[in-house]
Amino acid sequence: xxKIRVLIVDDSPFSRKVMAGTLxxxxxxxxxxxxxxxxxxxxxxxxxxxVVTMDMNLPDxxxxxxxxxxxxxxxxxxxxxxxxxxxxxxxxxxxxIGVQAFLQKPIKAPELLDTLRQVCLNNRSNQEWQEKYLQYxxxxxxxxxxxxxxxxxxxSTSPDSQPxxxxxxxxxxxxxxxxxxxxxxxxxxxxxxxKLTQRILDGAAVDEEDVLNSIAEVANIIGGxxxxxxxxxxxxxxxxxxxxxxxCGNSIDIINPKLSSFNVIAETEIGTLNLNIGxxxxx
Amino acid sequence: xxxxxxNPFVDAVATVMPQLGFQNVSRGKLAVxxxxxxxxxxxxxxxxxxxxxxxxxxxxxxxxxxxxxxxMMMGMPVxxxxxxAQSAISELVNMVTANAAINxxxxxxxxxxxxxxxxxxxxxxxxxxxTKYLALELLIxxxxxxxxxxxxx
Numbered sequence: 001x002x003k004i005r006v007l008i009v010d011d012s013p014f015s016r017k018v019m020a021g022t023l024x025x026x027x028x029x030x031x032x033x034x035x036x037x038x039x040x041x042x043x044x045x046x047x048x049x050x051v052v053t054m055d056m057n058l059p060d061x062x063x064x065x066x067x068x069x070x071x072x073x074x075x076x077x078x079x080x081x082x083x084x085x086x087x088x089x090x091x092x093x094x095x096x097i098g099v100q101a102f103l104q105k106p107i108k109a110p111e112l113l114d115t116l117r118q119v120c121l122n123n124r125s126n127q128e129w130q131e132k133y134l135q136y137x138x139x140x141x142x143x144x145x146x147x148x149x150x151x152x153x154x155x156s157t158s159p160d161s162q163p164x165x166x167x168x169x170x171x172x173x174x175x176x177x178x179x180x181x182x183x184x185x186x187x188x189x190x191x192x193x194x195k196l197t198q199r200i201l202d203g204a205a206v207d208e209e210d211v212l213n214s215i216a217e218v219a220n221i222i223g224g225x226x227x228x229x230x231x232x233x234x235x236x237x238x239x240x241x242x243x244x245x246x247x248c249g250n251s252i253d254i255i256n257p258k259l260s261s262f263n264v265i266a267e268t269e270i271g272t273l274n275l276n277i278g279x280x281x282x283x
Numbered sequence: 284x285x286x287x288x289x290n291p292f293v294d295a296v297a298t299v300m301p302q303l304g305f306q307n308v309s310r311g312k313l314a315v316x317x318x319x320x321x322x323x324x325x326x327x328x329x330x331x332x333x334x335x336x337x338x339x340x341x342x343x344x345x346x347x348x349x350x351x352x353x354x355m356m357m358g359m360p361v362x363x364x365x366x367x368a369q370s371a372i373s374e375l376v377n378m379v380t381a382n383a384a385i386n387x388x389x390x391x392x393x394x395x396x397x398x399x400x401x402x403x404x405x406x407x408x409x410x411x412x413x414t415k416y417l418a419l420e421l422l423i424x425x426x427x428x429x430x431x432x433x434x435x436x
Contacts, residue, residue: 096382245330246409
């Protein structure tokens with residue numbers, strides 16, 4: 001993999017030198033410098049950097065205005081604000097424009113490297129990471145179906161080119177937070193979900209509420225196991241799951257415009273279970 | 284669920300909506316509920332982890348979603364819930380929730396948010412929490428937006 005190219009936007013020669021020094025001999029390479037906002041916009045167009053560090057106070061415009069200019073050229077541009085000020089209103093305005101991270105000067109070297117790395121994980125290496133993660137979700141799905149319900153499953157996997165997943169019956173949604181964000185959907189028809197619940201509860205009579213609760217818990221366990229394994233293998237990703245959200249309906253389009261996802265279909269003797277795993281970026 | 288947990292959202296809506304071109308934000312009823320949220324047509328689910336955990340469902344009619352998306356796109360007409368409109372509504376939910384997360388941080392409560400999942404369909408229901416949740420009605424210009432907040436500490 002090639003180096004990650006950084007454009008440094010800062011009017012202070014001192015700050016430019018410090019940052020360039022920090023990035024020297026790392027996975028990053030400084031592809032250019034800009035001393036003011038318009039130069040930053042021009043260099044961005046010319047150099048297409050992977051990530052931009054942006055000073056807040058530039059001679060001709062503020063760093064947020066400059067960020068907005070850059071994001072209007074490329075809405076996927078990765079921008080890290082580096083500023084002596086770091087107040088809440090600045091951060092909130094920055095995030096609403098699309099700035100990815102904020103650093104306060106003086107910036108410590110590990111902090112700069114970690115932040116740029118995090119921001120760039122949502123960039124080109126993303127697809128690669130997602131494909132590595134996928135195997136852990138698949139094995140967790142199969143293992144847990146077997147352990148909890150004694151179900152063997154045949155699994156097929158495909159990248160989902162649509163941002164839309166159409167759920168039929170019951171869909172459990174678990175959000176993923178951490179260094180990579182995303183979401184997991186476990187979908188089954190009501191009949192399949194009911195049969196699965198009965199198997200887990202050894203054939204006991206179950207009502208609708210039992211079914212929803214058990215499917216939510218199945219999703220939680222499958223997701224939790226996958227994420228734990230990933231966290232152990234990839235130090236520092238620190239993935240966390242939100243509690244399950246439950247959706248029920250005949251046909252629900254679940255849309256995540258900024259995610260790229262994989263669809264895992266598990267065929268079992270009681271019907272089909274669908275696990276859709278999406279991570280932000282990668283497009 | 285602690286009623287105090289809704290304040291960061293109320294403040295977030297009041298901060299973010301004017302930035303997106305909305306004039307008036309007012310609060311309607313607040314109710315404690317424990318049933319499913321019936322989708323009004325467009326429901327966006329977003330989760331939180333860390334010190335506060337749970338889900339928030341932003342619920343609105345398709346008409347409201349189109350109207351909000353139109354304002355966000357500088358008044359461009361939005362006749363159907365197309366990709367642009369879906370993206371605008373997802374972004375709105377992301378911004379409001381991210382702003383609420385910053386408000387939590389101010390109280391020393393650390394939270395992370397998941398990407399939003401926008402759900403569209405007829406007659407579907409959503410459960411945000413295994414226990415009680417708070418339903419907060421908001422009127423944004425003439426658009427009714429309902430926040431269903433199921434969070435725990």
